[in-house]
Amino acid sequence: MNWISIWAIYRFEMSRTFRTIAQSVVSPVISTALYFVVFGSAIGSRIESVEGIGYGAFIVPGLIMLTVLQQAVSNASFGIYFPKFIGTIYELLTAPMSFLEVVAGYVGAAATKAVMIALIILLTASFFVDLRIAHPVWMVAFLLLTAVSFSLLGFIIGIWARNFEQLQLVPLLMITPLVFLGGAFYSSTMLPPFWAAVTRFNPVLYLISGFRWSFYDMAEVPVAISLLAIGVFLAACLGIVWWIFRTGWRIRQ
Amino acid sequence: MSPIVSVENLSKSYASGTVALANVSLDIEAGEILALLGPNGAGKTTLISIICGLVMPTSGRVIVGGHDTVKDYRAARSLIGLVPQEISIEVFETVMNSVRFTRGLFGKRPDDAYLEQVLQSLSLWDKRDARNMELSGGMKRRVLIAKALSHGPRILFLDEPTAGVDVNLRRDMWQLVRRLRDDGVTIILTTHYIEEAEEMADRIGVIDKGRVMLVEDKERLMRQLGRKQLRMELQEPLAAVPDSVTGRGLSLAEEGRVLIYDYDTQAERTGITRLIADLAQAGVSVRDLDSRQSSLEDVFLSLVEERGS
Structure with missing residues (x-):
């Protein structure tokens, strides 16, 4: 492994984050605070508890997942799309690096940023609601696995996208609806049986359920299945990245 | 190496x-x-x-x-x-x-x-x-x-x-x-x-x-490819290259007022002395002379044209 090169990309991407600290960190924190006000206080005041947990606390894992997914995908996709767009990708392609090292640099930076923001939101949430974390190690594991897998997805989207519209398309049309319908703000047990069954086809449900389990020790689906779902998703993304590496798809003519 | x-x-x-x-x-x-x-x-x-x-x-x-x-x-x-x-x-x-x-x-x-x-x-x-x-x-x-x-x-x-x-x-x-x-x-x-x-x-x-x-x-x-060109400005314009000197790479330019001679600098004889003597004999008088080395551009163009045709 060529660590110096990976570190160069990682540091470059992180410095981009710190240069645009306002957009990078402040805006997700503000939007999360808004969710707390709207869902936690306004609506939550009419819902006493979900499965014995205060509504405000109940939505915290879902909110963090929403942000991690959005941040991971948008950071990684933008990170690799921008050099393609302005043409500086020639440097990555002529550097003595393997494609997987390039991926490690970009995905590492995107995942780091997503986890950082998740932790900031967690901290923000602790001011609003009474938080407890039943399985901290698993909480971190879920967070890292999710951040890495969705950063990989973002990287793939960045390679695939031919313009800025396509770059926005997936986060907007897929991630947000899947998270909203994946039980970020409710338990699927609150749904009529038919819709509860449909929800089972939403992969994000398994992520949120597993993550929520690490907080409150309660899950809609068995934790092992949640882990399996992330594992399969991670493997699929790695497979696609490997295929891109073999074929040079949309990067090398 | x-x-x-x-x-x-x-x-x-x-x-x-x-x-x-x-x-x-x-x-x-x-x-x-x-x-x-x-x-x-x-x-x-x-x-x-x-x-x-x-x-x-x-x-x-x-x-x-x-x-x-x-x-x-x-x-x-x-x-x-x-x-x-x-x-x-x-x-x-x-x-x-x-x-x-x-x-x-x-x-x-x-x-x-x-x-x-x-x-x-x-x-x-x-x-x-x-x-x-x-x-x-x-x-x-x-x-x-x-x-x-x-x-x-x-x-x-x-x-x-x-x-x-x-x-x-x-x-x-x-x-x-x-x-x-x-x-x-x-x-x-x-x-x-x-x-x-x-x-x-x-x-x-x-x-x-x-x-x-x-x-x-x-x-x-x-x-190798560099050729030289001799430009001869004539006293009187010519309608055609005189018969006595045809076939030596001569051409007329500027409505017959200039006679151009292409020659190879690497050849044993450039043929200039002979040409000038022959021209004088044909009654063509030269007012001014000018020679130039062809540039890489000429070389390049002739190469592209040659292979392209």
Whole structure:
């Protein structure tokens, strides 16, 4: 492994984050605070508890997942799309690096940023609601696995996208609806049986359920299945990245 | 000594069916300046792109410093610096950070003292903390060169280094290239300015329609193909070349007021003495004489026309 090169990309991407600290960190924190006000206080005041947990606390894992997914995908996709767009990708392609090292640099930076923001939101949430974390190690594991897998997805989207519209398309049309319908703000047990069954086809449900389990020790689906779902998703993304590496798809003519 | 870059039977055709390179073979010697000359779309950039790893060849291979550019790409690429034709640069970054970034990408440990030297030599040191977006076009191009030199490459590719660059900067660029060559860097530049190739290169390769038409030492090329032209301004215009001197490469120009004689400087006899005597005999009197050496441009044009027809 060529660590110096990976570190160069990682540091470059992180410095981009710190240069645009306002957009990078402040805006997700503000939007999360808004969710707390709207869902936690306004609506939550009419819902006493979900499965014995205060509504405000109940939505915290879902909110963090929403942000991690959005941040991971948008950071990684933008990170690799921008050099393609302005043409500086020639440097990555002529550097003595393997494609997987390039991926490690970009995905590492995107995942780091997503986890950082998740932790900031967690901290923000602790001011609003009474938080407890039943399985901290698993909480971190879920967070890292999710951040890495969705950063990989973002990287793939960045390679695939031919313009800025396509770059926005997936986060907007897929991630947000899947998270909203994946039980970020409710338990699927609150749904009529038919819709509860449909929800089972939403992969994000398994992520949120597993993550929520690490907080409150309660899950809609068995934790092992949640882990399996992330594992399969991670493997699929790695497979696609490997295929891109073999074929040079949309990067090398 | 084995060549530092060896291109062997390289071909590239795109999915659209366009053949960009057709069975190109080329050896580049260590320490030389090789100019690749050719019209737009001749395949110059494709050739460079394959050597540097941007484009995958359809067939053939490239050996750089003894390493295959596909199988042993790490060793091959670490010897190469590329300055692309387009000015592609991280607009929001500072000059110093961009150069550090490239050095890191090439797996070299940070060495700000060395980077200072590079930036000094390009008159960029004062601008090290400026953002790339604040620089002029010429400055940006220098940043690209600084980036390419940041990891101390042994081979430098300059793709159209002076396209759209003003005369002063072009002179600076030429000086820089010579200095690099003196430091032992092998330089390959593409250009469609013949003046540039003539000014800079040790050897010249002519590419057209994806084929290398010739690679030749510049001096020898000029000598071999260089023809001289004698222009004779006439006292009285002629309607046709006099019968007594036809078949010697004479032609009339400027409505018969100028007689042009093409001759080979390398031939044993140029035939000038005889020609002038014969002209006098035919009653043609010459008012003024002027001779000129054909430039690389003439050589190039005649070569392209000859092979094209």
